[in-house]
Amino acid sequence: xxGVIQSPRHEVTEMGQEVxxxxxxxxxxxxxxxxxxxxxxxxxxxxxxxNNVPIDDSGMPEDRFSAKMPNASFSTxxxxxxxxxxxxxxxxxxTPRRNNEQFFGPGTRLTVL
Amino acid sequence: DAKTTQPNSMESNEEEPVxxxxxxxxxxxxxxxxxYRQLPSQGPEYVIHGLTSNVNNRMASxxxxxxxxxxxxILHRATLRDAAVYYCIPLxxxxxNLFFGTGTRLTVIP
Numbered sequence: 001x002x003g004v005i006q007s008p009r010h011e012v013t014e015m016g017q018e019v020x021x022x023x024x025x026x027x028x029x030x031x032x033x034x035x036x037x038x039x040x041x042x043x044x045x046x047x048x049x050x051n052n053v054p055i056d057d058s059g060m061p062e063d064r065f066s067a068k069m070p071n072a073s074f075s076t077x078x079x080x081x082x083x084x085x086x087x088x089x090x091x092x093x094x095t096p097r098r099n100n101e102q103f104f105g106p107g108t109r110l111t112v113l
Numbered sequence: 114d115a116k117t118t119q120p121n122s123m124e125s126n127e128e129e130p131v132x133x134x135x136x137x138x139x140x141x142x143x144x145x146x147x148x149y150r151q152l153p154s155q156g157p158e159y160v161i162h163g164l165t166s167n168v169n170n171r172m173a174s175x176x177x178x179x180x181x182x183x184x185x186x187i188l189h190r191a192t193l194r195d196a197a198v199y200y201c202i203p204l205x206x207x208x209x210n211l212f213f214g215t216g217t218r219l220t221v222i223p
Contacts (some may be wrong), residue, residue, distance in 0.1 A: 004156075032158055042214070043200075077150075091157070093156070093157075098207050101147075103159070106156055107155075
């Protein structure tokens with residue numbers, strides 16, 4: 001298996017623009033997670049899905065952030081409008097079942113100017 | 114969620130064993146102890162997890178104190194590729210929310 005796939009790997013955009021990050025989980029994994037990592041706040045869980053349904057979005061910072069999972073093999077994290085403080089590395093992870101090891105993707109480094 | 118305390122940084126010589134401690138004195142009886150590590154410029158990587166007894170896998174060993182208020186991740190022979198930030202994470206049975214603290218940055222000296 002190729003592992004968790006994220007795209008793009010790097011994104012540079014200007015404040016106010018819409019940003020869409022993409023994730024393909026490992027086939028057969030029922031859980032998908034979105035994390036954000038910054039120097040100030042470390043690694044934070046934003047939202048996670050089970051069988052394509054959002055279960056816990058309490059980590060989503062504000063209404064500018066939204067996440068979808070239209071099918072078992074694809075998820076998006078959208079920021080609209082983006083702000084410089086959104087600059088971070090965004091990781092996607094998946095796992096086949098609860099309390100199991102999570103497999104992380106390589107991350108998307110987002111820079112908002 | 115249980116709080117964890119880990120040293121900010123540790124050093125080890127290459128090919129020597131490394132013991133990475135973690136205090137989790139508020140852990141509940143059903144929390145598993147998970148360890149992840151993050152190599153430079155990569156996503157976190159699962160290392161090992163356990164509940165009560167010591168655990169071994171190809172990457173490391175996990176020693177859990179009898180009272181479960183602390184645990185130690187053991188790398189038997191550190192290599193340069195083991196240089197990473199190591200996170201100790203208590204996780205409730207059936208839960209999925211991994212809360213990463215600040216972790217321990219391990220430096221391996223050639």
